[in-house]
Amino acid sequence: MIGQLRSELLKQRPTETTLYLFLAMFGLVALVITMNVLGVGADDLAASAQQLQDFEAGSRAGMLFAGLAGAIAITAEIRYGTIRPTFLVTPRRGPVIAAKLAISALVGIVFGLLAEGLMAADASVALSARGIDNQLTGGDYLQLLAGGAAAAALWAVAGVGVGALVRNQVGALIGLCAWMFLVESTSESFVPDFGRLLPGGAGIALAGNSDALPAAVGALLLILYAAAAAAAGWRAALRRDIA
Numbered sequence: 001m002i003g004q005l006r007s008e009l010l011k012q013r014p015t016e017t018t019l020y021l022f023l024a025m026f027g028l029v030a031l032v033i034t035m036n037v038l039g040v041g042a043d044d045l046a047a048s049a050q051q052l053q054d055f056e057a058g059s060r061a062g063m064l065f066a067g068l069a070g071a072i073a074i075t076a077e078i079r080y081g082t083i084r085p086t087f088l089v090t091p092r093r094g095p096v097i098a099a100k101l102a103i104s105a106l107v108g109i110v111f112g113l114l115a116e117g118l119m120a121a122d123a124s125v126a127l128s129a130r131g132i133d134n135q136l137t138g139g140d141y142l143q144l145l146a147g148g149a150a151a152a153a154l155w156a157v158a159g160v161g162v163g164a165l166v167r168n169q170v171g172a173l174i175g176l177c178a179w180m181f182l183v184e185s186t187s188e189s190f191v192p193d194f195g196r197l198l199p200g201g202a203g204i205a206l207a208g209n210s211d212a213l214p215a216a217v218g219a220l221l222l223i224l225y226a227a228a229a230a231a232a233g234w235r236a237a238l239r240r241d242i243a
Contacts, residue, residue, distance in 0.1 A: 017072060017076075018069070021065050021068060021069060021072075021111075022065075022111075022114070024065070025061050025062070025064075025065040025111065025114070025115055025118075026114075026118055028057075028061050029057055029058050029061045029115055029118050029119050029122065030118065030122050032057035032061075033054065033055070033057050033058070033119055033122045033123050033126060034122065034126055036054040036057065037054060037123060037126035037127060037130065038126065038130070051123070051127070051134070051135055051136055052136065052140065052208065054123065055119055055120070055123055055136075055144065056204055056207075057119060058115045058116045058118060058119020058120070058144075058148065059112075059115070059116065059119070059144070059147075059148045059151065059203060059204055059207040060180065060200060060203075060204065061115045061119075062111050062112040062113075062114070062115030062116060062148050062149075062151070062152040062155075063112070063148075063151050063152050063155040063180070063199075063200060063203045064155070064176065064177065064180045065111050065115070065152075066107065066108035066111040066112060066152035066153065066155045066156040066159065067108075067155040067156060067158060067159035067162070067176045067180075068159060068173055068176055068177075069104065069107050069108065069111060069156055069159065070104040070107070070108065070155070070156035070157060070158065070159025070160040070161075070162075070163065071159040071160065071162055071163035071166075071169070071172040071173060071176060072159075072163070072169065072173070073100050073103070073104045073107075073159075073160055073163065074097075074100055074160055074163040074164050074233075074237075075163040075166070075167065075168065075169035075172050075173075076169060078163075078167050078169070079168075079169045093237055093238050094234075094238065096237075097160075097164065097233070097234050097237050097238075100160050101157050101160050101161075101230055104156040104157060104159065104160045105153040105154075105156050105157050106153070107156055108149075108152040108153035108154070108155060108156025108157070108159075109149045109150075109152060109153045111152050111156070112148045112149035112150070112151060112152025112153065113145060113148070113149045113152075115148065115152070116144050116145050116148040116149070116207070117145070119144075120141060120144065140208060143207065143208035143215070144207055144208055147206040147207035147208050147215060147219075148203075148206075148207040150206060150219070151202075151203030151204075151206045151207055151218075151222060152203075154203070154222045154223060154225070154226040155199065155203065155222075155226070157226040157229070157230050158199065158225060158226045158229035158230065159172075159176060159229075160229075160230065160233060161226075161228075161229030161230040161231070161232055161233030161234070162175065162176060162229055162233065163233065164232075164233030164234065164236050164237045165229075165232050165233045165236045167236075179199075179200075180200055183198070184198050184199075184200040184201065193212065196212045196213045197213070197221060199221075199222060199225045201213065201218070202217075202218040202219075202221035202222040202225065203218065203222055204218070205217065205218025205219075206218040206219045206222060
């Protein structure tokens with residue numbers, strides 16, 4: 001198992017794909033935070049609850065791009081056929097999938113921390129530029145960083161499961177983006193308060209961006225979602241032909 005973890009960690013070394021994911025995440029966070037801070041009235045933005053809600057962009061970006069990184073961790077090998085020698089060297093597929101899940105979770109933590117850090121820095125600059133005091137406390141930032149990193153790690157685990165289940169890289173990536181940008185963003189229009197129970201909403205609660213759902217409940221929901229996706233992907237990887 002140690003050898004599998006080292007192998008997966010080596011595969012996750014910085015590549016052009018990883019760099020593009022980081023750049024896209026940085027650009028998205030900067031754009032959304034800037035628009036949110038500049039587009040809200042000064043009186044409304046002075047409230048800590050509104051500032052936390054505006055900071056949500058960093059949490060969502062960290063989760064999404066961690067999920068994309070997790071999906072790429074397995075679909076890239078399927079796409080280019082390198083999964084075949086991997087399974088030939090390690091005929092028992094379980095340890096391979098377990099290592100991918102573990103290392104992808106670590107990568108997700110990095111995405112989450114970077115997204116939350118960028119969000120905090122960008123929002124602080126934007127608030128200062130408008131002459132608005134930052135109402136968030138050290139405890140708020142601690143929960144944003146710790147909760148956001150944990151949420152991103154769980155999304156990365158779910159991403160591996162989705163990638164193993166779907167197998168097609170483009171389909172998996174588009175599916176994750178569509179879920180975050182379309183399904184979760186429009187769910188409230190059809191079923192009020194339902195969005196908070198979805199994976200993205202649960203992650204937002206875990207990061208402390210929402211008053212609608214306790215952080216502990218959000219953590220439990222997200223763990224269940226990640227476990228379900230990972231289990232489905234694990235089963236598919238063990239039973240399907242790799243050809």
